[in-house]
Every structure is written in structure tokens, then in C-alpha cells.
Amino acid sequence: MDVYEALADPTRREIVTMLSVGERSAGEISGRFEMAGPSVSRHLKVLRESGLISYRREATSRFYRLEPDRLEEVRQWMDAQLDAVKARFDRLGAHLDRMKALEEGDD
Amino acid sequence: MDVYEALADPTRREIVTMLSVGERSAGEISGRFEMAGPSVSRHLKVLRESGLISYRREATSRFYRLEPDRLEEVRQWMDAQLDAVKARFDRLGAHLDRMKALEEGDD
DNA sequence: CCACTAAGTAGCTTGACGGCTAATTATTAA
DNA sequence: TTAATAATTAGCCGTCAAGCTACTTAGTGG
Numbered sequence: 001m002d003v004y005e006a007l008a009d010p011t012r013r014e015i016v017t018m019l020s021v022g023e024r025s026a027g028e029i030s031g032r033f034e035m036a037g038p039s040v041s042r043h044l045k046v047l048r049e050s051g052l053i054s055y056r057r058e059a060t061s062r063f064y065r066l067e068p069d070r071l072e073e074v075r076q077w078m079d080a081q082l083d084a085v086k087a088r089f090d091r092l093g094a095h096l097d098r099m100k101a102l103e104e105g106d107d
Numbered sequence: 108m109d110v111y112e113a114l115a116d117p118t119r120r121e122i123v124t125m126l127s128v129g130e131r132s133a134g135e136i137s138g139r140f141e142m143a144g145p146s147v148s149r150h151l152k153v154l155r156e157s158g159l160i161s162y163r164r165e166a167t168s169r170f171y172r173l174e175p176d177r178l179e180e181v182r183q184w185m186d187a188q189l190d191a192v193k194a195r196f197d198r199l200g201a202h203l204d205r206m207k208a209l210e211e212g213d214d
Numbered sequence: 215c216c217a218c219t220a221a222g223t224a225g226c227t228t229g230a231c232g233g234c235t236a237a238t239t240a241t242t243a244a
Numbered sequence: 245t246t247a248a249t250a251a252t253t254a255g256c257c258g259t260c261a262a263g264c265t266a267c268t269t270a271g272t273g274g
Contacts, residue, residue: 168251
């Protein structure tokens, strides 16, 4: 599953937010949701496979952490779209300025 | 359907990119995809209802445009997560610096 | 080795998504 | 008013995602 689909689920976004603050064990994460443990585990798997999180072992626990690179990619995509819009507005603005200058030249 | 789910589909992301450059009619958009017209129309509906795009009528056509506000919201969410990670790293860095300073003081 | 704990996998059910074709709506122009 | 064009909605179908319970795996410590 790709990063965008991974982030489409609200539970997974919450997990990302939890991990943005610092590492958490699977149990700690699971504890914050109403749903059954295996359901959360599945979400963790999706996030893992999309590259958004990774983990380290410690005894029988797994401590998950956020992997910012993939998140950065998504933000860059957003930026690209927003920059394109902005560039278009800027060109429009410049165009209107030119029109206005011409108009005033006619006085 | 919410914005994150709307952006989870690659076709819809392509549409967003197309519209980031400027308005396009439903027909122009549809023409760029292999899939049948009604399928694209469905995607446009999802994007409309999520608030990512809007349209104006002109004769029998609908010209769609990107609505940057929702996209901005998503970017802000990404930023918040990434900022939290960064803040954590900064604190870690400062901590390590303090440790190092103490160590050097021991010489 | 055996029992215990933490977490994940298997397997199932339900509901939603995304594709299609056919039918409908809205608008223009003759 | 009627025909034509652009686009959407209706309805159907296969696939897949997300939840559950039951079971398995991995690792610890007595």
C-alpha cells in the first residue's frame, strides 16, 4: 500500500501523530484505541510497509518510530501543487498590473 | 469522503496536478485518462465533495479549478508532524551538546 | 525446558470503492 | 420545440480494506 493510502485512514494518521512526539511500543499505541489489538497491528503493518514507520526490538516489545522521509515526500507533492497555483496567480497579478499601466498611459 | 481519502487515489491526484496549472473542462480532464467518462466524472465528484475542486459553467461545459485551501490544510498537517520530529531531534542535539560540554569540562 | 508476555498472522464478514454500460439532466442552437 | 452536445447519475459487479476472534510466533526468565 502506498503512502497516500496509508495516510487516508484516520487511525493511521493518529498513530503517525503519536510517533511524531517519540517512540512508542505496539502495546502503548494499541492502548490508545478502542479497537482490538490485531486491528491496530494491521495498521502498524500498513504503515511499516509504506515506509512511514520502522521499529526496534526490546525484549518482547517492538518500539515504533516515525520515518520522516516518506512524510517529507508527501509534503513536497503538496508544495508542488500549491506552488503551481501560486505561480499562476502571480502571473495573473503581473498581467493585471500591465493592463492597468497601459490603461493609465491612455489618460 | 474526506480530503485524505480523496487524495489516496492516483487518478484524483493526477487531476489535482492538472488543475494546479489552470482550469480544465470535464471533457479535457476525461480525455487524459484511459478510463470511461463516467468513471472520471465520479472522481470529480469525490474531489468536489471533499472541497478540493470547484467549477463554473460555460455553455454545456463545466470548467473545474483547484481550491487550494483544503490542500493547504493537508500540508499543514504534514508540517505539524514533521515539525514535531524536528523539535525532538533538536532537543536531542542540544542534550548531546550539553553532555559533550560536561565531558570536556572533565579534562 | 516450560510458562509467560507481547505482538503478529490467519481466516472470515461486511461494507465501501472503482470500474463499466445505460439512462438522465442541463444547456445551446437550429 | 427539438436535436445535439457535455456531463452526471443510476445501477451492477468484482475487489479490497478494516474490523473481529482464534491461533501462532518470538523472545524472556524461572
